[in-house]
Amino acid sequence: MSSTGSILVKDQKRGRKVHPFERSESKVVEFVENLPNDEDELENQRLGRNELKRRANELLRVRKTFPVHQNKEEIMKYIRENQVAILIGETGSGKSTQIPQFVLDDLYASGTRGAIAVTQPRRVAAINLATRVAQEYGCNVGEQVGYSVRFDNATSSKTRLKYLTDGMLLRELMMHRDLKEYSVVVIDEAHERTVLTDLILGFLKSLIDGPRPDLKIIVMSATLQAEKFSSFFHNAPILFVEGRKFSVDQYYLGHACEDVVDSMVRCCCQINQGEQMGDILCFLPGQEEIDKAVAIMNKIAPCIADTTAVPLMVALPLYAALPPAQQALVFSPVKGFKRKIVFSTNIAETSVTISGVKFVIDSGLRKVKVWRHQLGLATLLTVPISRASAMQRTGRAGRESEGKCFRLYREADYNQLPQQTEPEIARSDVTSPVLMLKRYDIDDIVNWTWFENPGKEALVLALQQLYELQALDDAGKITSRGKQMALLPLPPQMSSVLIHAHEIKCLSPAIDIVACLSVDNFLLNPPPELRDEVNERRLALCSAGKKHGDLIMMKELFDFASQINTPRERLEWCKQLCVSHRAYKNIAKIKQQLTNYCKHLFKQEQDELTLDTNTNITRVIKCFLSGFAKNTAIRMPDRSYRTVLTGEPISIHPSSLLFLNTHCPAIMYTEYVFTAKGYARNVTRLELTWLQEIAGLGAVAKQTITSNE
Numbered sequence: 001m002s003s004t005g006s007i008l009v010k011d012q013k014r015g016r017k018v019h020p021f022e023r024s025e026s027k028v029v030e031f032v033e034n035l036p037n038d039e040d041e042l043e044n045q046r047l048g049r050n051e052l053k054r055r056a057n058e059l060l061r062v063r064k065t066f067p068v069h070q071n072k073e074e075i076m077k078y079i080r081e082n083q084v085a086i087l088i089g090e091t092g093s094g095k096s097t098q099i100p101q102f103v104l105d106d107l108y109a110s111g112t113r114g115a116i117a118v119t120q121p122r123r124v125a126a127i128n129l130a131t132r133v134a135q136e137y138g139c140n141v142g143e144q145v146g147y148s149v150r151f152d153n154a155t156s157s158k159t160r161l162k163y164l165t166d167g168m169l170l171r172e173l174m175m176h177r178d179l180k181e182y183s184v185v186v187i188d189e190a191h192e193r194t195v196l197t198d199l200i201l202g203f204l205k206s207l208i209d210g211p212r213p214d215l216k217i218i219v220m221s222a223t224l225q226a227e228k229f230s231s232f233f234h235n236a237p238i239l240f241v242e243g244r245k246f247s248v249d250q251y252y253l254g255h256a257c258e259d260v261v262d263s264m265v266r267c268c269c270q271i272n273q274g275e276q277m278g279d280i281l282c283f284l285p286g287q288e289e290i291d292k293a294v295a296i297m298n299k300i301a302p303c304i305a306d307t308t309a310v311p312l313m314v315a316l317p318l319y320a321a322l323p324p325a326q327q328a329l330v331f332s333p334v335k336g337f338k339r340k341i342v343f344s345t346n347i348a349e350t351s352v353t354i355s356g357v358k359f360v361i362d363s364g365l366r367k368v369k370v371w372r373h374q375l376g377l378a379t380l381l382t383v384p385i386s387r388a389s390a391m392q393r394t395g396r397a398g399r400e401s402e403g404k405c406f407r408l409y410r411e412a413d414y415n416q417l418p419q420q421t422e423p424e425i426a427r428s429d430v431t432s433p434v435l436m437l438k439r440y441d442i443d444d445i446v447n448w449t450w451f452e453n454p455g456k457e458a459l460v461l462a463l464q465q466l467y468e469l470q471a472l473d474d475a476g477k478i479t480s481r482g483k484q485m486a487l488l489p490l491p492p493q494m495s496s497v498l499i500h501a502h503e504i505k506c507l508s509p510a511i512d513i514v515a516c517l518s519v520d521n522f523l524l525n526p527p528p529e530l531r532d533e534v535n536e537r538r539l540a541l542c543s544a545g546k547k548h549g550d551l552i553m554m555k556e557l558f559d560f561a562s563q564i565n566t567p568r569e570r571l572e573w574c575k576q577l578c579v580s581h582r583a584y585k586n587i588a589k590i591k592q593q594l595t596n597y598c599k600h601l602f603k604q605e606q607d608e609l610t611l612d613t614n615t616n617i618t619r620v621i622k623c624f625l626s627g628f629a630k631n632t633a634i635r636m637p638d639r640s641y642r643t644v645l646t647g648e649p650i651s652i653h654p655s656s657l658l659f660l661n662t663h664c665p666a667i668m669y670t671e672y673v674f675t676a677k678g679y680a681r682n683v684t685r686l687e688l689t690w691l692q693e694i695a696g697l698g699a700v701a702k703q704t705i706t707s708n709e
């Protein structure tokens with residue numbers, strides 16, 4: 001083990017340095033022995049409890065060596081003495097796993113009521129951290145330590161330390177506005193500056209300045225924005241925890257990289273043949289590159305492996321659109337003479353520890369969604385990462401031992417990278433955040449306590465969109481419809497679809513389609529040689545989808561899959577149609593959750609409308625049109641499509657069932673992607689008259705529609 005940099009705790013504001021001190025062994029053991037005593041639980045799970053404790057004691061030996069652990073008393077003194085503490089620590093210092101446990105320990109010791117919320121920007125991190133911390137704490141996930149992410153909740157009445165995505169904390173804020181359940185809120189990875197993290201910061205400030213002067217806030221961040229956080233929270237003190245346990249050597253390319261997937265795979269092979277055992281974590285920009293890399297790796301790995309000298313490489317993908325069960329696979333060790341290669345987007349960049357990873361390969365790229373306010377469309381772009389991101393990625397190696405990071409760019413390129421990633425709010429659609437503020441009865445949106453104001457233009461367009469969705473009234477106040485929208489765990493457009501569906505009694509099929517759209521990969525892209533065959537099979541099966549488009553086809557496929565009795569037959573059926581079986585199961589779960597939300601919201605059982613007549617199908621499509629009126633385009637005499645709002649050219653994406661259909665007078669799409677040109681995805685055929693019925697469309701758009709009739 002080597003130590004890179006001294007382990008010091010420094011109070012920058014007061015210019016004081018505090019040397020670390022050792023914790024005594026007995027105290028540390030006492031901490032674990034001090035588990036809250038729940039008699040019933042102990043009775044029910046006595047054996048399990050012993051095993052949990054044994055494992056926790058084992059992990060304690062490792063934990064004791066983390067920089068933050070060695071400075072526990074000093075850190076806790078800061079936290080006790082200040083209502084808001086800004087904690088800056090290097091990657092791997094133990095912030096995310098240890099500090100919440102220290103605080104929990106403190107709550108028990110002082111008899112303070114209330115729970116601790118620890119927010120994470122991503123669900124993978126929230127689940128991974130809760131699982132690890134539960135092990136360290138000596139309980140099962142969902143007992144004292146749990147997590148809550150969209151569509152998955154592992155908490156109980158016993159839970160006092162809850163890892164949750166920032167989206168979930170915001171939902172809790174919408175329902176229990178003072179966050180009374182919590183006595184401490186920890187904002188982890190605040191430097192990531194997601195829209196939702198920024199929003200939470202704003203809400204927390206208004207809470208401590210208003211109804212919750214007792215609420216404690218800890219802002220944790222890995223990099224340098226300490227001053228900004230501090231000044232936002234009335235010059236809160238900053239605490240620096242320096243030092244990490246293991247060093248990570250960095251290597252650069254001597255030349256610019258031409259094909260990032262190819263270079264990544266080559267680099268994996270070199271490590272596999274030349275370096276000691278240890279898994280590899282590779283950062284690629286997006287799903288497309290990852291799927292490609294996994295496919296190549298699966299082909300070549302068995303050819304390179306040699307039972308005595310070269311381990312077999314086992315490639316695993318990790319990106320947000322994967323179903324949770326498949327994401328979880330990357331955290332399981334591979335057995336035998338094998339090396340795990342995880343190809344990931346930046347979802348593994350912060351907070352996540354993949355046990356066994358010794359090497360990181362970084363493409364230096366990421367995908368970002370850039371929202372074009374005027375068009376109301378998002379464009380997905382591949383851009384270079386920031387230096388802060390590069391450090392985070394590097395930090396994923398060297399968590400359990402020394403590591404190496406191979407950067408697929410030149411050192412000169414690294415020096416050109418921006419210091420920090422720009423805050424997401426500067427380039428995002430803020431419709432959802434504005435709805436939350438309105439739900440919170442905030443009238444003056446522009447002058448709210450924004451951590452970073454998204455700008456007047458973005459705010460006005462969001463207000464306009466909400467008005468068109470009837471979430472706001474003429475005075476800009478939230479309507480009862482808007483309140484319902486804010487309670488559904490969906491973007492406002494999707495919520496609007498479900499509310500409309502409830503009103504015109506076609507909630508059941510609408511929920512199914514919304515659930516299908518909530519997972520990204522229900523329909524897999526067939527390999528080129530099978531594309532025509534698979535498309536024909538899908539068209540033959542989905543007679544309504546053939547006519548009406550992708551949303552209706554998804555519903556048909558989902559229904560077919562649901563009618564198959566045995567999982568084995570269903571799996572085979574999914575293969576034939578290039579449908580993801582895992583996604584299917586995920587959809588079924590989301591459907592159940594949405595059904596429960598709707599039951600609660602509308603206080604009635606749902607209808608069982610089936611899509612067996614054209615009238616019923618039209619009804620469902622019109623529901624979607626109520627949410628996606630802006631995402632429509634009409635066919636021009638030359639058969640191209642132009643968006644109704646701005647007249648921009650747009651094409652039907654080749655993955656759509658309507659790609660070859662030239663008879664659609666108009667289309668609606670739920671997704672827009674821009675590669676060489678603008679593409680509509682998840683496309684539905686519309687009649688022009690349906691567009692004219694929409695109240696929200698402006699006069700210009702209506703004129704365009706009329707002149708095309």
Ligand SMILES: Nc1ncnc2c1ncn2[C@@H]1O[C@H](COP(=O)(O)OP(=O)(O)OP(=O)(O)O)[C@@H](O)[C@H]1O
Pocket residue numbers: 066089090091092093094095096097098128132222350351352353354355395398399400
């Ligand atoms: N799931 C896990 N499996 C194995 N070890 C883990 C796991 N989670 C955490 N650890 C260990 O705990 C250490 C500290 O992790 P923690 O997430 O608390 O660090 P951190 O300071 O928050 O770093 P970062 O900000 O980079 O996530 C890791 O370096 C690793 O040694």
